Amino acid sequence: MANPLKAEIDIELDKSYKARLTIDAIMQIEDRLGIGIIKLVNNLQTMEIRVSDIVTVLTPALRGGGNDFQEADVKKIVAKTGIIKSTEVMSRLLVESLAAEQEEDAVKKEEQ
Template sequence: MSGANRRRGEVPARIDGRDYRLCLTLGALAELEDAFGADDLGELAKRFSSGRLSARDMLRVISAGLRGGGYDVSEADVRAMRCDEGAAGFARIVSALLTATFGGGEATSENP
């Protein structure tokens, strides 16, 4: 899938048979700070680096990433979406998005 600019932290994803470009913009990160009750980006990064994310956490990250990528979606919209690989596919998308945003290696998969 093309169109995602990794230098800007964009991650390509295929959800519901459609290609998307997700990005945790500053606005999306502020949204996640609020959703997780984090005081700052360091606290947010620490939460994500624990490796323990719930389905609700993944829903919030994907929703914020889609909105950061320019899509007008709600968490309710994302709840209804499907990924070809199920929960594992969503987990790969979240992992690639967090890696692209906070570092820890290069998110290299063209279709997480």
């Protein structure tokens, strides 16, 4: 079971996995894709997404959830799962991760 206090979520690809996007993972994704994370979410809404984008997001997210995967492993998972479902999972992961980060920031401000 995922730990929401650590911004972990359960995602369902070819099977159920824990996933977590840390700040470092988000920065890595932005560097690899050459766009900011918010722009990536906007690209999802306009369906301007590539399979390589899916793998680029899911690889560090799955690692952050405690899974020992290399990019080649994630490519196989995406191939088994299908592009549409993998895109939906990636979208949910990004939205929930950003929402959790925003909630955490709000709590910190209240504590000050």
